[in-house]
Amino acid sequence: MPETTKTLQRRKFFGKLGKGLTGLLLLSAFPVKFFQSEKKEIASEKKIRIIEHPLAVKRNKKGLRG
Amino acid sequence: MNNSKNESSGKDYNYWRSLKELNNNPEAFDQKANEFMKGVTDDFEISGMSPVSRRKFLALLSASVAFAASSCTNYHSHGEIIPYNKKPEEVTPGIPNLYASTCTGCSNACGILIKTREGRPIKVDGNPDHPVNKGKICAIGQASVINLYDPNRLKTPVAISQEGNSSINWKTVDEGMIAELEKASSSGKQIAIISGRISSPSEKMVLDNFIAKYPTARVYSYELFENGVRNAAWNRSYAPGSFPLIQWDQAKVIVSLEGDFLANEGHAIENIQMFSKGRDGFLNKDFNRLYVVEATMTPTGMAADYRLRLKPDRQLDFVLSLMNEIGERTKSSIKAPSGTSSLKDFVKNENMLAGTVEHLVQDLIDNRGSAIVYAGSLLPEDVHVAVNALNEMLGNTRLYRTDQAEVLQIPFAQKQDLENLVGEMNKGNVQVIIHYDTNPIFDLPQDYGYADALKKVPFSIAMLEQENETSALCRYALPISHDFESWGDFNTRMGIFSLRQPVIYPLYSTRQKEAILLSWASGDSKFYKDTVYHDFIMNNWEKGLFASAKSPLDFRTFWLTALENGVVVLPENAPAPAGFKAASLSEIKPPSKAGRYTLYLKGNYSIGDGRYANNGFLQELPHPVTKVVWDNYAFISPKTAEEFGLEMNDMVEVKVGSRKQEFPVFIQPGTADGAVVVELGYGRRKAGEVGTGTGVNANILMSKDAPVTPFIYNDAQIRKASGAYKLVTTQEQHTIEDTRAKDAHKRRGIIREGTVDEYKKNPGFLEKEEREKISMNKNPEYLGVKWAMGIDLNKCVGCNACVTACDIENNVPVVGKEQVDKGRIMHWFRVDRYYSGTAEDPVSYTQPMLCQHCDTAPCENVCPVAATTHSPDGLNQMVYNRCVGTRYCSNNCPYKVRRFNFFNFRDHFADGYYLQEPVEMVYNPEVTVRSRGVMEKCTFCVQRIMQARENAIEENRELKGSDVQTACQQACPSEAIVFGDANDPDSIISKFRAHNLGYHVLVDLNTRPNITYLAKLRNIHPEV
Incomplete structure (x- = not known):
């Protein structure tokens, strides 16, 4: 096949690809997120939380390794 | 073949690792020749790859990346990292905290230290202040931290019905339960509480309070493995009380009859510590001598100097004939019952090694007062009575401890009690049944009929951490808090009181079982609060222990000090034993007529009675003898296997009465002919995603009316069954590259041994290699600290505590049975097991093997990307993010200690079981969590070395070798x-x-390895 045809086909392919990506970008919420509040739900009831027990007594003895 | 290294002993040691090797089976040598198992690279066959052209591939790739980039906005995110707004006072990020507590993995209640990072428990080790376990715990204790984060834990109370389970809240549970309990109590119907061993005085008081409130309540305490038979025999021989503890360190001769005291009998950790004092190769003081008489090989048998095979139902005759012989020779006034056979006849009939038995008898006589005969807890009561008499005859009662004795808070329910309970359940006289963290449907012999009787109880509940076979038949399943979320106190030894404190708030909506009973005993559904049991224990201690201690401190200081230490010791001597009742011997019944085959059911070494079946780390821990993982099986002798035409992995049907079960066969060298030994705790139907269906349920073969004991059946019938079952064992894997000769281990000096006698005569008998070798590598110089390790093979009993400790410390993943079969087990530390001698009566050795951190390591030269290097302090280092996975280092390693991540095993195992929340909280943040394609191996706990170095810098001093303890060293109970x-x-x-x-x-x-082994010495008679 002549090279110019190949070039045209390649150009068409990447052109379509680029248009598709642009469309996806417009459709996705990504740009909207720039204007959204930064607050996110950090802790939810369903997440497991590690809370040190306040009545536990830490060991302060020296000489222990590891 | 001559052994240049062990030549001086004049003995021709013939080392072998399996029966295949011993019989020159070509399969065994094929496996050795190839470091990687067959099928390892199956996944990477090039011819199977898709024939997509390069152009098309690149186009698809770029399109995919573009789509991914546009749609995935935060695919790198693993959650937010948020600094503390209000940092808890106790927590400093990066600095671990230690909390003293108590382990309840078994009934020994060892003192532990829980290490937390940022509030999360990540490691458990022994509490050095505890006078019994002295800073050491077993593999089960080490792995207990995983149970805290098990995704299969019950998270909320559940109402169970045929239509399906539904979550309910605690308010509904409390109101419903209090109403039912009052109804039961007022109508005179029984409230049964089925509990395990009660080791806590405060818990006993909770139960007493409950019974005071609901007078028809009754506690039935049971354990599958306990000392009830031994204590009953003691009562017959002496007086009511517990069998005394033994001074293993003072014993010069120990004769163990099915007593696996170095593994899972009694307080194994304490036993190992005491026993190993008489096995110190380094100090080489007087060695003790251990005789073991058992049905199949055990860790205690592997440590023995002399070992004899005998079926368990023949032990009574053996002890009585020993008494006969010793009584004659010593003219003792204590006589064996009449009709006892002579020892000579017994040995001949049972085909025992006559020379060894003669040594045993003579050693017991020569060491009267310094020897001990010990019977295993699964043997019948009459055996224990006979052993008590034998020890009395020999004056060995001197070795019974008077400084400590066991304490049992509530006596165990007897067979009659359980039969009565089931009878009452069937009659409808039991209104409420509370399963207090127990699983009787799985544990109890099926002929109790407990499962059917339970269906007739109107209101049944189960308090447990994870659903099990019993909870499936109950009305409610109530989640209880893990040990690390719970308060408690324990008194299992006279004068020793240990505390358990919660290091974190419960992860889920769980409550402590003691607190649940307290709130129900109050009669008020609003009574419960988080500190109810804490306040209860404090109150008890103030009135009881604190008053007895007569401490100069105020109670609050005393309490806080006790929590910090984890234990309070109030010296209290055991009562002096009463006089021996010679009449107890006349009560011994003659042993029942034995059939040809004996089934022996015993405990296993990792998952307990089955309660830890869902712990993948314990399931993947190689069996200390067979090295099998993820299964149980029937141990049979080579001769019995030949009789039935059985080979490894065949199936065998074992029938006892009307009960039968099929097991895969494991031909175990050193098993008594005619004995079939099976470990209990496997084959659970409801044990979480990991444990369900693992192994075969042998519990169904048990009977409450067994002729000998519920664990020994001398009328078993066995036959070859159809089919095969692949058992996966690590013993053929990672073998050190030796030539195709089964005795290459002795030629290559991997195991060096001798006898105590030849060492005393010639301390230099080992004849170490002195020749200077030429090396292409420059010998490195170490100017500062140079790290090295030593292992005393005399002390190692193969308990696997080191393996588990290493796994937890270094975030080693579980890979599953299928991957272990392909040789991909990830343990950095392994304990190799060798045999020598014959298949019938082998001598065993255990050798811990890990990265040797060689000075001229062959793995370092071959890495194309310098991912494995050598540090200035002697460590062979691994740089994970440089590794590209050529595996050339592993290929070159002669010790086969390198492990490759063929997968991201956390994702690969059981459909990502260990990727679920909250398992990732167990990871040690000081150690990288490795992913796919990366080689890993032992690092000598470099994170601990770095921490010690930082501490030394902070304190402005030099780093010392004694500042660092590796995880394996810290865990080893025998200090090997x-x-x-x-x-x-x-x-x-x-x-x-x-x-x-x-x-x-x-x-x-x-290679100049930096692990020094002390050769194994056997304390055998010179003429053997």
Whole structure:
């Protein structure tokens, strides 16, 4: 096949690809997120939380390794 | 073949690792020749790859990346990292905290230290202040931290019905339960509480309070494995009380009859510590001598100097004939019952080694007062009575401890009690049944009919951490808090009181079982609060223990000090034993007529009675003898296997009465002919995603009316069954590359041994390699600290505590049975097991094997990307993010200690079981969590070395070798492992390296390994 045809086909392919990506970008919420509040739900009831027990007594003895 | 290394002993040691090797089976040598198992690279067959052209591939790739980039906005995110807004006072990020507590993995209640990072428990080790376990715990204790984060834990109370389970809240549970309990109590119907061993005085008081409130309540305490039979025999021989503890360290001769005291009998950790004092290769004081008489090989049998095979139902006759013989020779006034056979006839009939038995008898006589005969807890009561008499005859009662004795808070329910309970349940006289963290449907013999009787109880509940077979038949399943979320106190030894404190708030909506009973005993559904049991214990201690202690401190200080230490010791001597009742011997019944085959059911070494079946780390821990993982099986002898035409992995049907079960066969060298030994705890139907269906349920073969004991059936019938079942064992894997000769282990000096006698005569008998070898590598110089390790093979009993400790410390993943079968087990630390001698009566050895951190490591030269390097302090380092996975280093390693991540095993195992929340909280943040395609191996706990170095810098001093303890060293109960600075001439490791018994493995390869082993000495008679 002549090279110019190949070039045209390649150009068409990447052109379509680029248009598709642009469309996806417009459709996705990504740009909207720039204007959204930064607050996110950090802790939810369903997440497991590690809370040190306040009545536990830490060991302060020296000489222990590891 | 001659052994250049062990030649001086004049013995021709013939080492072999399996029956295949011994019989020159080509399969065994094929496996050795290839470091990687067959099928390892199956996944990477090039011819199977898709024929997509390069152009098309690149186009698809770029399109995919573009789509991914546009749609995935935060695919790198693993959650937010948020600094503390209000940092808890106790927490400093990056600095671990230690909390003293108590382990309840078994009934020994060992003192532990829980290490937390940022509030999360990540490691458990022994509490050095606890006078019993003295800073050591077993593999089950080490792995208990995983149970806290098990995704299959019950998270909320559940109402169980045929339509399906539904979550309910605690308010509904409390109101419903209090109403039912009052109804039961007022109508005179029984409230049964089925509990395990009660080791806590405060818990006993909770139960007493409950019974005071609901007078028809009754507690039935049971354990599958306990000392009830031994104590009953003691009562017959002496007086009511518990069998005394034994001074193993003072015993010069120990005769163990099915007593696996170094593994899972009694307080194994304490036993190992005491026993190993008489096995110190380094100090080489007088060695003790251990005789073991057992049905199949056990860790205690592997440590024995002499071992005899005998079916368990023949032990009574053996002890009585020993008494006969010893009584005649010593003219003792204590006589064996009449009709006892002579020892000579017994030995001949049972085909025992006559020479060994003669040594046993003579050693017991020569060491009267310094010897002990010990019977295993699964043997019948009459055996224990006979053993008590034998010890009395020999004056061995001197070795019974008077400084400590066991304490049982509530006596165990007897068979009659349980039969009565089931009878009452069937009659409808039991209104409420509370399963207090127990699983009787799985544990109890099926002929109790407990499961059917339970269906007739109107209101049944189960309090448990994870659903099990019993909870499936109950009305409610109530989640209880893990040990690390709970308060408690324990008194299992006279004068020793240990505390358990919660290091975190419960992860889920769980409550402590004691607190649940307290709130129900109050009669008020609003009574419960988080501190109810804490306040209860404090109140008890103030009125009881604190008053007895007569401490000069105020109670609050006393309490806080006790919590910090984890234990309070109030010296209290055991009562002096009463006089021996000679009449107890006349009560011994003659043994029942034995059939040809005996089934022996015993405990296993990792998952307990089955309660830890869902712990993948314990399931993947190789069996200390067979090295099988993820299964149980029937141990049979080579001769019995030949009789039935059985081979490894065949199926065998074992029938006892009307009960039968099929098991895969494991032909175990050293098993008594006619004995079939099976470990209990497997084959659970409801044990979480990991444990369900693992192994075969042998519990169904038990009977409450067994002729001998519920564990021994001398009328078993066996036959070959159809089919096969692949057992996966690690014993053929990672074998050190030796030539195709089964005795290459002795030629290559991997195991070096001798006898105590030849060592005494010639301390230099080992004849170590002195020849200077030429090396292409420049010998490195270590100017500062040089890390090295020593392992005393005399002390190692193969308990696997080191393996588990290493796994938890270094975030080693579980890979599953299928991957272990392909040789991909990820344990950095393994304990190799060797045999020598014959298949019928082998001699065993255990050898811990890990990265040798060679000075001239062959793995370092071959890495194309310098991902494995050598540090200035002697460590062979691994740089994970440089590794590209050529595996050339592993190929070159002669010790086969390198492990490759063929998958991201956390994702690969059981459909990502260990990727679920909250398992990732168990990871040690100081150790990288490795992913796919990366090689890993032992690092000598470099994170601990770095921490010690930082501490030394902070304190403005030099780093010393004694500042660091590796995880394996810290865990080893017998202190077989030493670690430190080889450049310090005063350090113990330097002395190990210079010791007469010290040797290195494969030293002729000139790798210059830095693990020094002390050769194994057997304390056998010179003429053997």
